[in-house]
Amino acid sequence: MSYIKSVVPMRDYRLFMEMESGSSVTVNLSVKLHTMKYSDLKDETLFKNVRTDGDYVIWGDGRIRLTVNEMLEVVLMG
Numbered sequence: 001m002s003y004i005k006s007v008v009p010m011r012d013y014r015l016f017m018e019m020e021s022g023s024s025v026t027v028n029l030s031v032k033l034h035t036m037k038y039s040d041l042k043d044e045t046l047f048k049n050v051r052t053d054g055d056y057v058i059w060g061d062g063r064i065r066l067t068v069n070e071m072l073e074v075v076l077m078g
Contacts, residue, residue: 002020002053003020003054003068004017004018004020004054004055004056005054006052007050007051007052009050010026013030013041013047014028015027015050015071020054027071028075029074038064040060040063040064046060046064
């Protein structure tokens with residue numbers, strides 16, 4: 001079962017995610033850009049080139065792949 005319906009890049013390294021359940025969340029990734037895992041997303045062109053396959057949020061043709069749980073962890077810890 002897919003969890004993520006769509007992802008939309010927003011200003012200031014925020015990402016709007018619409019879930020299959022009908023809920024939505026905005027993830028502020030700017031607070032994580034200093035970490036090794038997220039640092040490549042400082043490249044605005046890469047950040048804006050985001051997509052989902054329903055299970056992962058994907059940048060750069062799979063160079064960065066994050067699960068729903070990883071994204072929600074950013075929301076809860078951020």
